[in-house]
Amino acid sequence: MKVEHIGIAVKSIEEAIKVWCDILGFKLEGIVEVESQGVRVAVLEVFNGVKIELLESLTSDSSVARFLSKRGEGLHHICFEVKGIEKILLTLKSKGIKLIDKSPRAGALGNKVAFLHPSSTNGVLVEIAEAGSLKV
Amino acid sequence: MKVEHIGIAVKSIEEAIKVWCDILGFKLEGIVEVESQGVRVAVLEVFNGVKIELLESLTSDSSVARFLSKRGEGLHHICFEVKGIEKILLTLKSKGIKLIDKSPRAGALGNKVAFLHPSSTNGVLVEIAEAGSLKV
Numbered sequence: 001m002k003v004e005h006i007g008i009a010v011k012s013i014e015e016a017i018k019v020w021c022d023i024l025g026f027k028l029e030g031i032v033e034v035e036s037q038g039v040r041v042a043v044l045e046v047f048n049g050v051k052i053e054l055l056e057s058l059t060s061d062s063s064v065a066r067f068l069s070k071r072g073e074g075l076h077h078i079c080f081e082v083k084g085i086e087k088i089l090l091t092l093k094s095k096g097i098k099l100i101d102k103s104p105r106a107g108a109l110g111n112k113v114a115f116l117h118p119s120s121t122n123g124v125l126v127e128i129a130e131a132g133s134l135k136v
Numbered sequence: 137m138k139v140e141h142i143g144i145a146v147k148s149i150e151e152a153i154k155v156w157c158d159i160l161g162f163k164l165e166g167i168v169e170v171e172s173q174g175v176r177v178a179v180l181e182v183f184n185g186v187k188i189e190l191l192e193s194l195t196s197d198s199s200v201a202r203f204l205s206k207r208g209e210g211l212h213h214i215c216f217e218v219k220g221i222e223k224i225l226l227t228l229k230s231k232g233i234k235l236i237d238k239s240p241r242a243g244a245l246g247n248k249v250a251f252l253h254p255s256s257t258n259g260v261l262v263e264i265a266e267a268g269s270l271k272v
Contacts, residue, residue: 001161002183006142006214010258019257023231025137046216047138049184054258074259075211078142080182095159121155122146122190123210 001080004129005043005051009067009076013042013056020044026052034108038062041108053079053108077115077125085112085130092116104130137216140265141179141187145203145212149178149192156180162188170244174198177244189215189244213251213261221248221266228252240266 010016013031021028026044029051033040038059044052055076057065067076082088085104093099098117107113112130146152149167156162162180165187169176174195180188191212193201203212218224221240229235234253243249248266 003139003142003186006139008258008260016258019233023228023233024257024262048186050139050186071207072259074254075214078211092159097155097159118210121160122144122152123208124144126160 001082001128003050004079004081005053006078007053007055007076007125007127008074009064009071010054010056010073011068013040013054016054016056017042020052020054032108033058036106037108039064039108043109077127079113079127079129081131082128083131085114085128088128089114096120137218137264139186140215140217141189142214143189143191143212143263144210145200145207146190146192146209147204149176149190152190152192153178156188156190168244169194172242173244175200175244179245213263215249215263215265217267218264219267221250221264224264225250232256 017028020026021044026046029043029045031040031042038057039062040056040058042054046052055064057068059065089099098120099114100117101114104112104114107129114128116126118125153164157164157180162182165179165181167176167178174193175198176192176194178190182188191200193204195201225235234256235250236253237250240248240250243265250264252262254261
């Protein structure tokens, strides 16, 4: 599994871009709205193929809104790219990993994704995403 | 800048290894103790050159201990590999980024590292590390 992206919860994408792009120098690939999840996502490119996703909430009850309300801005999740997501979910479940998504759903960029529950992974929200078609 | 590693604060490295290595399949490269920072670090290899560091506190007053006490286990920091860390720190400071380390110090693996203050980077603890000599 390789790291596909790191998600960061932010209050305002526009303000965060001033830091992560204008100062730290990451390239903005695009901004997408994912209404089904109530988030707006800015995708930044990092040198070794890893992306950073800046996540802004579009609604007051999205998971990003709840995170911001509880913890403030900060690291939200890691996404690993996998091949054969359905089989991997079954394997992880059989080994005792608690799943948020028992079967894949459509991710921000149209690909198949699933989240593992942080209670099984040392407090880390882990996303797995099927390799391929991860384009903005 | 490329992502060098992602740091995860955990209560017990041995317990965390059961999840991240035995179930999720990452390879354990080694475990080092960094007494100056009061932490024990397990370095895991991820496919695209990014590492995961599982961080366990050796003392009750380390920054990892404070993080665990405040937030519980979870994503702790991201480290980016850079070239010319001293110049980069000066540039970041001149652009208004608050620095935890105004000059580099020795990191877990003997390389030059510095931390940026999360208040300047959307709540994310960012480490930068000089490229090269990042070996366990």
